[in-house]
Amino acid sequence: MSDGVGGEVDLTDPVLASEAELAFEGALRPRSLSEFVGQTRVRGQLQLLLTAATIQQRTPDHILLAGPPGLGKTTLAMIVAHESGRPLRMSSGPAIQHAGDLAAILSSLVPGEVLFIDEIHRMARSAEEMLYLAMEDFRIDIMVGKGAGATSVPLDLSPFTLVGATTRAGLLPNPLRDRFGFTAHLEFYDDAELAQVLARAATLLGLDIDRDAIVEISGRCRGTPRIANRLLRRVRDYALVHTGRADLATVNAALDLYDVDALGLDRLDRAVMQIILTRFGGGPVGLNTLAVSVGEESETIEAVVEPFLVRIGLITRTPRGRVATSAAWRHFGLSHGDTALPIDDL
Numbered sequence: 170m171s172d173g174v175g176g177e178v179d180l181t182d183p184v185l186a187s188e189a190e191l192a193f194e195g196a197l198r199p200r201s202l203s204e205f206v207g208q209t210r211v212r213g214q215l216q217l218l219l220t221a222a223t224i225q226q227r228t229p230d231h232i233l234l235a236g237p238p239g240l241g242k243t244t245l246a247m248i249v250a251h252e253s254g255r256p257l258r259m260s261s262g263p264a265i266q267h268a269g270d271l272a273a274i275l276s277s278l279v280p281g282e283v284l285f286i287d288e289i290h291r292m293a294r295s296a297e298e299m300l301y302l303a304m305e306d307f308r309i310d311i312m313v314g315k316g317a318g319a320t321s322v323p324l325d326l327s328p329f330t331l332v333g334a335t336t337r338a339g340l341l342p343n344p345l346r347d348r349f350g351f352t353a354h355l356e357f358y359d360d361a362e363l364a365q366v367l368a369r370a371a372t373l374l375g376l377d378i379d380r381d382a383i384v385e386i387s388g389r390c391r392g393t394p395r396i397a398n399r400l401l402r403r404v405r406d407y408a409l410v411h412t413g414r415a416d417l418a419t420v421n422a423a424l425d426l427y428d429v430d431a432l433g434l435d436r437l438d439r440a441v442m443q444i445i446l447t448r449f450g451g452g453p454v455g456l457n458t459l460a461v462s463v464g465e466e467s468e469t470i471e472a473v474v475e476p477f478l479v480r481i482g483l484i485t486r487t488p489r490g491r492v493a494t495s496a497a498w499r500h501f502g503l504s505h506g507d508t509a510l511p512i513d514d515l
Contacts, residue, residue, distance in 0.1 A: 198244045207362040211353040230350025231331040235338040239395030240355040242334035250283040262291035271296040280327040289333035290340040304348045357392030366394045378415035385420045389433040445493045453490030
């Protein structure tokens with residue numbers, strides 16, 4: 170098998186196979202805006218922002234990337250650093266739980282460095298308040314001492330660009346959100362864009378795959394490049410074990426094995442839909458009742474399952490609960506009043 174970067178990899182050697190997989194992961198991420206597929210409007214806006222900063226010989230404005238998981242926020246942060254010719258420092262909101270954690274990061278930045286904070290809405294409130302002054306004036310105030318003798322010592326910072334990523338922009342406090350010079354809202358990909366992502370990944374993976382097989386995968390990955398690449402790798406595994414190449418029949422067999430149906434629904438999605446359709450007659454069903462019925466946390470249903478089901482029109486949210494649409498009844502081949510399908514059959 171080709172390693173996708175100019176050589177053959179001995180898959181019987183676990184070390185070489187693991188290194189090839191890591192090399193593939195690194196090569197999979199585009200290195201420039203011109204290589205990045207999709208998000209046309211955001212790419213144009215970022216290109217203008219970065220080019221203007223280069224002409225003026227200054228650090229680019231702070232950037233907030235908002236959107237669902239898997240759409241390329243981390244990749245865009247890497248591209249911002251690469252196209253600016255600046256080093257990149259990466260952290261995450263959950264890792265910054267005290268103002269001191271943020272102060273240590275900010276004080277060690279070199280001039281012009283790009284600081285990427287993933288899930289920035291999960292940062293501690295004390296760190297958020299410190300970040301206000303750092304973003305605006307490139308300085309922070311350090312408290313020295315305790316009690317009545319405590320004093321505030323200002324510490325100047327090197328100019329930097331903050332790139333924040335969030336899946337829940339509404340949880341960011343307004344003072345923090347307003348300090349970003351540019352906010353990009355990433356949208357789900359259409360099937361044609363996902364086909365481009367898959368074709369590029371297949372080339373890097375050294376996978377011989379038919380065009381109609383790529384089209385089939387693109388229709389099942391929920392508009393998300395991360396899911397598209399994950400499904401492609403499962404198809405690769407199935408082809409490696411069974412058929413040797415990835416045609417349409419191989420794709421269908423592989424995705425059926427991994428419980429991904431024609432709309433991209435996985436087992437949990439179908440379990441939720443089956444509960445609504447057959448146990449509650451199409452709804453309405455409350456969130457907590459639904460979560461208990463499928464044995465999952467209500468947060469998982471609300472944050473992971475429900476947005477996709479609403480987006481593709483299988484359920485609607487009402488004040489009384491979740492209700493299945495006519496499209497849901499058709500997709501599962503049921504009519505109102507059917508209650509005989511066990512979950513394991515879906």
